[in-house]
Amino acid sequence: MRCDWLVRDCRTGDMLTRASSVWVMMNKEKRRLSKIPNEVRGEIGTFFVDSPPVVDEDSRKLLKLDESTADYIRNGLTPRWSDLDVNQHVNNVKYIRWILEVNSFLSFDA
Known part of the structure; x- marks a missing residue:
């Protein structure tokens, strides 16, 4: 799943910075990566999974x-x-x- 971050100046509304991060879900018992359950994906999909990132992929170091x-x-x-x-x-x-x-x-x- 991806999480997007937008930081804006509260006085002007100007965007100060933006970022996108990729997250994974882990099964605590098996200590392995896990798929997002369908019921959870249905609730959060439009916010985290099915929308374009606010930052394009950047390979710069x-x-x-x-x-x-x-x-x-x-x-x-x-x-x-x-x-x-x-x-x-x-x-x-x-x-x-x-x-x-x-x-x-x-x-x-x-």
């Missing part, structure tokens, strides 16, 4: 960022338990909040 290649670096972003999802990965919404926090921090320095 992202450059690795470090102190010599990044425009800005913000240290001290340590995730808390509340930032993690059930798989103990940082929740995608938290990443966006961090990006917005860094952007507002940088705009005050200007």
Whole structure:
């Protein structure tokens, strides 16, 4: 299944960024990939499965960022338990909040 992300400026409505991600379903007992059940597919298909992605496939590689290649670096972003999802990965919404926090921090320095 695919999930699309659109991030817009709440004041202007301008699109700041967009992304598409592909997700899979896993059977917890068998620890194997699983097909989406038909009843679930029927409910979510128009939102996640049967619509075109908001971003076309892109084979470009992202450059690795470090102190010599990044425009800005913000240290001290340590995730808390509340930032993690059930798989103990940082929740995608938290990443966006961090990006917005860094952007507002940088705009005050200007």
